[in-house]
Amino acid sequence: MSKFNENVFKATNLTVRKRAKLFRERGLDALRDGAVTKRKASLDEAARFWEIAAKRFRENGIEVFFADTVASANGFISEHLGGARLIVKGKSLTTEEMELRQVLEREGREVVETDLGEWIIQQRNELPSHFTAPAIHLSAGDVAEMINRKFGENLPADASALTGFVRRKLREKFRNADAGIIGANMVCADPATVVSVSNEGNVSLSARLPEKLFIVTGWDRIYDSVDGIEGVQRLLTGSATAQEFTSYIDFFRKPLPGQQVFLVVLDNGRKALMESSFSEGARCIRCGACLNICPVYQEVGGHTFGKVYHGGIGALLTEFTGRKQDASAIASYCLRCKSCEPACPMGVPIADLVAGLSESYPLPLYLSLPLKWMGRRPAVQVGRQREPANVNDGQKRPKVFDSPSSSARHHASPSFAVFMGCAFRTPLMKRERKAIEAAVFHYFPGAEILDSGCCGMPHYFKGRLSAAKELLEAIGRRFEPFDRVLLPCSSGFAYLRENFGGKIQLLSMVLAEKIDKINPDTAVFYHQPCHLKTGQGKDEKKVLSRVISFSDWENEARCCGSGGTYFVQHPLISKKILFRKEPGLPERFTVVTSCPSCLLQLRRIFGRERVRHPADMMVSFSEEGGGQ
């Protein structure tokens, strides 16, 4: 069976669009700072807040149990369920991590998942394939086929009919259940309150109709107080399902008359995560926004990752709550494209954390050898400016000027350099290199070309942190004399700018300030490299638009699946992601991108002549460059 899943692609893209609309219209981004501050403050003193919460819950008649391990949590629940035979259960990732349902079923109990998606995958004996949409990988036809086969029905592949069947089926279960199990999205210490969000009403019913209620949550779900909790909730539900409020937001403080309530708080590695150098990952609120936006997840869904937690954040959570080899396998799927980071309502630097995690993961030879080769070169050599060769290469392209123009509008100061980076010294980028050299020669006379070496970004994102650090230190020393360093490579630019600040600039953006409007002979589309989706580089298109009139392209910001070496590591997934770039382009066009890795990847489907670096494009078509 193919690992690719069109249902996941459609559903995630729909959610991404709806989420963006909601955040824009309701200004939810404005809630982020307050929510992150609250989350950080709460996690920093988690032990104290849990102590307060536990004391008050106990005073209110709720039994609280802190479980260090999964076995301990499962054991407590099993023991306190006593003779309960029928259990209705709400969706909870923590209980999936515990395999609680399977444990209780082995004891001969009937455990019914009551969230529609969870119920469907329970019938199919599968793991959830998404944090918040467990059956996202299935079509209505898949669900109808399963229900008809398993329950002897003859239902059409219609979501309404299928949902109606499950409603009727589960009514009796709610009414007759001996116990309910639900998860908690948040637990507040003051006043002690459990908060659980849902849409279907199954959480409310599972919690209130049976006489025994078990609320299972993680040690990292604690909050100091209910003040500001609504902001966190709006970010959670807005990010998860593009709803500012779910239909039901349930609160639990005391048992109802005749009810027994147990709060089970699971550690299972969460404390270790919070105390580690990866502690920022503990802020994750399991909204799944990072999965919806992840180019890899969109193609393969959750099951390819193999465990309960998926995507880059899944690698981190699995590292601490599961097995290292599983985490390593999950991390290998991460493109390090950083698409997830702007989507995360809690500002978790997912790609950076995965890079850090990867330090202890083995690298295959086909990745470790090139990294060694790149790393062993001197970090930077100074090259003299030289007369640029004709960029034409005998191809039908405009000729680039071959001498410095007297009208060059900039006379570079000695403290001005261009760092070529490693990509532009490969034979595959020969043409671009020549164009960049020509541009520097013409528009930045006197600028030094720092001719070789790698910025260390590939090492960093593959977890070779000490090599990356050495390269960065060497580059830092070399950059010291310069006020400004221009990079033609957008990835290197984004990485070095994070480390060295504003002195690092993107060559294409600076060049665009110096060149008049060009008139290429095709429609021109802009491909946004993933690493330019945040920070100063996100304005590249806007700046380039001074020179190049771009045509609209709905796939402009869609990842191309290159990820540096991803097309080597996961060639099929990379290709699948790449093919999403294809639709909607006319017969004659040019795609412009500043990322050498994206450039090479896009050439695999569009051909060499149709994909160009902006410097190459601008210089080739500029009047001074002898363009048309």
Added chain:
Amino acid sequence: MATEWHSISEDELHLFINKIQDRFAGQSVSCVESTGFVPATGAFVPIDSRENAEALFLSDVVVLVCRRRLKSYEEALAGDFAQGCFVSAESKTADIEKKLISGVHGPKECIFVEVQ
């Protein structure tokens, strides 16, 4: 519409509920008092018994009577209650192909009545 908002006077409430019962004849309709509501957003309902929960979550149609305005539901959390729920819409799901379906387990219709 699976979720509706209405604004009426106290005198009209009884008649309004009768109309709702007529409109949804043959279906179970429950009427629940909220302790506070956020206009056009939702209403907070304290839950202090299993029967209370059944009325809110097992009927086909629920009418939420809203009398006290809140700036946000956090205001309601300042009060004392055993359990509660902030209701903003009917029971719904998009678990199958992202198609929105009302009335998964709970009410198919949720009607908010702001009583002035």
